[in-house]
Amino acid sequence: xxxxxxxxxxxxxxxxxxxxxxxxxxxxxxxxxxxxxxxxxxxxxxxxxxxxxxxxxxxxxxxxxxxxxxxxxxxxxxxxxxxxxxxxxxxxxxxxxxxxxxxxxxxxxxxxxxxxxxxxxxxxxxxxxxxxxxxxxxxxxxxxxxxxxxxxxxxxxxxxxxxxxxxxxxxxxxxxxxxxxxxxxxxxxxxxxxxxxxxxxxxxxxxxxxxxxxxxxxxxxxxxxxxxxxxxxxxxxxxxxxxxxxxxxxxxxxxxxxxxxxxxxxxxxxxxxxxxxxxxxxxxxxxxxxxxxxxxxxxxxxxxxxxxxxxxxxxxxxxxxxxxxxxxxxxxxxxxxxxxxxxxx
Amino acid sequence: xxxxxxxxxxxxxxxxxxxxxxxxxxxxxxxxxxxxxxxxxxxxxxxxxxxxxxxxxxxxxxxxxxxxxxxxxxxxxxxxxxxxxxxxxxxxxxxxxxxxxxxxxxxxxxxxxxxxxxxxxxxxxxxxxxxxxxxxxxxxxxxxxxxxxxxxxxxxxxxxxxxxxxxxxxxxxxxxxxxxxxxxxxxxxxxxxxxxxxxxxxxxxxxxxxxxxxxxxxxxxxxxxxxxxxxxxxxxxxxxxxxxxxxxxxxxxxxxxxxxxxxxxxxxxxxxxxxxxxxxxxxxxxxxxxxxxxxxxxxxxxxxxxxxxxxxxxxxxxxxxxxxxxxxxxxxxxxxxxxxxxxxx
Numbered sequence: 001x002x003x004x005x006x007x008x009x010x011x012x013x014x015x016x017x018x019x020x021x022x023x024x025x026x027x028x029x030x031x032x033x034x035x036x037x038x039x040x041x042x043x044x045x046x047x048x049x050x051x052x053x054x055x056x057x058x059x060x061x062x063x064x065x066x067x068x069x070x071x072x073x074x075x076x077x078x079x080x081x082x083x084x085x086x087x088x089x090x091x092x093x094x095x096x097x098x099x100x101x102x103x104x105x106x107x108x109x110x111x112x113x114x115x116x117x118x119x120x121x122x123x124x125x126x127x128x129x130x131x132x133x134x135x136x137x138x139x140x141x142x143x144x145x146x147x148x149x150x151x152x153x154x155x156x157x158x159x160x161x162x163x164x165x166x167x168x169x170x171x172x173x174x175x176x177x178x179x180x181x182x183x184x185x186x187x188x189x190x191x192x193x194x195x196x197x198x199x200x201x202x203x204x205x206x207x208x209x210x211x212x213x214x215x216x217x218x219x220x221x222x223x224x225x226x227x228x229x230x231x232x233x234x235x236x237x238x239x240x241x242x243x244x245x246x247x248x249x250x251x252x253x254x255x256x257x258x259x260x261x262x263x264x265x266x267x268x269x270x271x272x273x274x275x276x277x278x279x280x281x282x283x284x285x286x287x288x289x290x291x292x293x294x295x296x297x298x299x300x301x302x303x304x305x306x307x308x309x310x311x312x313x314x315x316x317x318x319x320x321x322x323x324x325x326x327x328x329x330x331x332x333x334x335x336x337x338x339x340x341x342x343x344x345x
Numbered sequence: 346x347x348x349x350x351x352x353x354x355x356x357x358x359x360x361x362x363x364x365x366x367x368x369x370x371x372x373x374x375x376x377x378x379x380x381x382x383x384x385x386x387x388x389x390x391x392x393x394x395x396x397x398x399x400x401x402x403x404x405x406x407x408x409x410x411x412x413x414x415x416x417x418x419x420x421x422x423x424x425x426x427x428x429x430x431x432x433x434x435x436x437x438x439x440x441x442x443x444x445x446x447x448x449x450x451x452x453x454x455x456x457x458x459x460x461x462x463x464x465x466x467x468x469x470x471x472x473x474x475x476x477x478x479x480x481x482x483x484x485x486x487x488x489x490x491x492x493x494x495x496x497x498x499x500x501x502x503x504x505x506x507x508x509x510x511x512x513x514x515x516x517x518x519x520x521x522x523x524x525x526x527x528x529x530x531x532x533x534x535x536x537x538x539x540x541x542x543x544x545x546x547x548x549x550x551x552x553x554x555x556x557x558x559x560x561x562x563x564x565x566x567x568x569x570x571x572x573x574x575x576x577x578x579x580x581x582x583x584x585x586x587x588x589x590x591x592x593x594x595x596x597x598x599x600x601x602x603x604x605x606x607x608x609x610x611x612x613x614x615x616x617x618x619x620x621x622x623x624x625x626x627x628x629x630x631x632x633x634x635x636x637x638x639x640x641x642x643x644x645x646x647x648x649x650x651x652x653x654x655x656x657x658x659x660x661x662x663x664x665x666x667x668x669x670x671x672x673x674x675x676x677x678x679x680x681x682x683x684x685x686x687x688x689x690x
Contacts (some may be wrong), residue, residue: 064556144599188558201603211409212603213533213558222599224592224618232621234599241586241600247569254489254567254579255586256601258546258557273569276577 032181035174035339041288041331045178048286052262053185059284063186067259069216069274070175071249071266072193072200074313075290076208078160078170080299082123082312085195086131087167088154090115090123092138108134139196140238144222147236151202165343168207172290173344174337175265179208182263190261192253193217194245194270198236216256218244249274267292268313275328287328291315294334297344377526380519380684386633386676390523393631397607398530404629408531412604414561414619415520416594416611417538417545419658420635421553423505423515425644427468427657430540431476432512433499435460435468437483453479484541485565485583492581496547510688513552517635518689519682520610524553527608535606537598538562539590539615543581561601563589594619612637613658620673632673636660639679642689 036042052061073079093112096103103109108130115122126134139147160167179189191210193200197217204210221239226232244252250273253261264271264278267290275287292301292315303309304320323330333340381387397406418424438457441448448454453475460467471479484492505512524534536555538545542562549555566584571577589597595618598606609616609623612635620632637646637660648654649665668675678685 064550197600197603205409213601215603219600222596224595224622232595232618232625234595234622250569250577250579251567255542255564256558258542258560273577277569277579280577 032184033174033177035177035337037336037338039336041329041336044286044288044329045181048263048284049181049185049187051284061262061283065259065262066182066185066187067190067257067261068182068187068263069190069192069253069257069261069265069278070179071268071271071274072191072195074267074292075265075271076171076175076179076191077167078298079313080292080301080310081161083195084158084167085199087158088151088199089131089134089138091154091158092150093134096137109137136238139199140220140236142236144198144234144236147198148202151199155203163341168203169343170341171207172337173339173342176208176342178265179210183209187263188214190214190216190253190257192244192249192264192274194243194248196220197242197244216242216244216252218242218248219252245270247273250277253277262286264288265290267315269316269319272319272322275323276326279326279328287323287326288331289315289319289323289328290331290333291320293332294337294340297340298333377529378519378522380522380682382681382683384681386674386681389631389633389674390526393608393629394526394530394532396629406607406628410604410607411527411530411532412535412602412606413527413532413608414535414537414598414602414606414610414623415524416613416616416619417536417540419612419637420610420616421516421520421524421536422512423643424658425637425646425655426506428540429503429512430544432503433496433544434476434479434483436499436503437495438479441482454482481583484544485581487581489543489567489579489581492543493547496544500548508686508688513548514688515686516552517682518684518687521553521687523610524555528554532608533559535559535561535598535602537589537594537609537619539588539594541565542587542589561587561589561597563587563593564597590615592618595622598622607631609633610635612660614661614664617664617667620668621671624671624673632668632671633676634660634664634668634673635676635678636665638677639682639685642685643678 033042033045051057051059052066054060070076073083090112093109094116097109097113104113108126111122111125112134155166155168158167159165160170163170182189189210191200191204191208191214195217197215197219200217201212201215204212204215219242221237221241222234223237224232224234242248242252242255249271253274260281261278262284263286264274265288266275279285279287291304292299293307294300300307301310302315304315304317320330378387378390396402396404397411399405415421418428435457438454439461442454442458449458453471456467456470457479500511500513503512504510505515508515527534534555536545536549536553536559540562542560542564545562546557546560549557549560564587566582566586567579568582569577569579587593587597587600594616598619605626606623607629608631609619610633611620624630624632636649637644638652639645645652646655647660649660649662665675
């Protein structure tokens with residue numbers, strides 16, 4: 001073989017061209033979902049992606065229409081014993097009371113101070129109207145930039161009581177793999193959460209690679225105004241625009257995205273309508289539910305399939321039966337995931 | 346030169362590799378804004394894009410944060426003599442009356458029937474409450490899919506009275522070039538319109554290359570429900586969630602995008618707050634206003650700079666003065682654009 005410099009250059013270019021051509025194929029050979037055990041759930045995701053993205057497939061979908069929506073709490077990260085944002089609300093109360101000392105003796109603020117002193121059981125005393133009052137007091141009334149800075153600070157410091165790690169590290173590795181796999185195949189991944197849109201947007205990009213404009217959540221209004229120096233700013237108002245739970249999920253998807261998702265994943269009764277709406281579209285559609293059935297590595301709650309009942313992210317038996325009837329895939333954390341967290345050995 | 350098949354293949358690969366390497370550079374040499382005359386407006390756009398996208402520039406912005414927002418009516422396409430969506434509302438009345446004949450004798454429906462018979466001057470008789478009543482009757486109460494199909498049909502058939510062309514052809518070529526130029530440089534382009542979000546989303550992708558999820562507009566709520574066969578669907582409700590005008594534009598941007606734009610373009614007093622909000626951010630920011638000062642090729646209206654006053658897309662003298670004071674660029678259609686429409690010779 002002639003190995004003059006000129007020829008070796010040519011071979012280098014040829015090798016490069018071959019790599020460019022074969023790259024896609026080579027990547028497809030690597031398992032994109034290594035934390036998933038082989039089984040119906042993993043197969044459903046891979047089949048769905050291949051069916052919708054293979055040119056010439058009868059169910060091929062152009063990249064612009066590839067939308068996948070994921071609930072957050074209990075679907076992408078841990079929601080027990082309590083939603084992270086509720087912890088944010090509770091742990092914001094001391095600063096609030098410091099600024100307005102008269103609140104220290106007024107319920108529900110006084111109740112929260114008791115809870116934070118160690119009386120965790122007192123959380124059960126908080127009613128929905130209590131939580132709404134606390135949410136209004138800690139999530140509204142300030143400029144959006146101030147809220148963002150406060151939420152960022154809390155997220156950097158707060159720790160989950162069981163794992164003693166920041167909440168943002170308690171994301172499910174198999175779901176992170178699924179998000180990446182979908183994006184590598186031209187999907188736009190969205191979070192569609194009952195949690196606060198402004199709260200989740202603070203960390204969605206760093207934690208999930210999902211930019212703020214792809215987070216749909218429970219949203220309040222803002223009010224445009226001017227500071228003393230004339231600089232304009234937005235203030236968070238106690239006015240609910242979108243309750244992004246139940247029917248509010250497809251309503252929020254229509255408002256914020258304007259397209260029906262091809263794939264949707266949730267874990268509780270609040271996700272039912274999003275999964276129905278997704279499946280009701282034409283062509284290939286995938287609806288999935290995460291079942292928390294791994295008390296050892298995470299938590300076990302239903303009450304579906306005889307798992308312990310809960311008020312936080314309940315997966316009812318009715319939802320389970322609907323999933324089976326309508327061909328939604330139920331993901332068993334215990335059986336389908338060989339690794340739940342990135343920090344596991 | 347040896348021209349055996351093997352060698353010519355090699356040369357083809359080399360040529361391809363050279364193209365891959367040189368492609369970016371070659372593209373940068375071509376004028377991306379050929380319909381813009383050389384001047385302050387064109388220079389401002391090119392300088393802004395170069396400053397924010399050149400690696401190492403002190404005002405470099407990572408691609409994920411490159412957001413540019415454009416008003417639609419009067420900024421991206423013609424808004425005179427009347428906003429296209431108002432024409433849609435008026436021209437939807439006959440079908441409405443056909444379905445509900447009792448409306449034929451009731452104002453404002455009867456007034457609209459007179460207008461459509463040829464008494465165009467009667468448009469002036471319509472008050473804002475009239476228009477609201479007509480909007481509720483023609484834009485709400487139906488499934489979102491039905492509305493989409495109706496709007497699509499109208500857009501395919503309706504013609505602007507002056508140019509006798511579909512409204513969707515009356516977009517400004519210089520703005521289409523600016524949108525493409527921004528996208529080629531990693532910008533996400535958004536429409537932020539006082540018009541109906543659902544209406545504009547019907548054609549935004551085909552007309553501007555802007556997908557539905559990048560359209561922020563005046564938005565109403567929807568209601569999730571089930572058809573008789575159990576299939577879920579969304580119904581458009583007469584409930585206003587976002588009035589995307591004036592302060593509502595930055596509020597809508599926060600709700601739907603969650604990031605402050607780097608660049609914003611408008612043409613009327615309703616865009617003032619969006620331009621202020623954009624300019625108030627750090628780093629390089631560009632706010633622009635289109636001034637309709639070309640009665641011959643399009644329309645002339647202000648009342649800024651002594652141009653005729655109008656109720657449709659008014660550009661007030663106060664807005665003009667604010668633009669000059671705050672360094673917003675005023676685009677003169679007459680002087681800055683050598684071609685307004687793609688169909689011009």
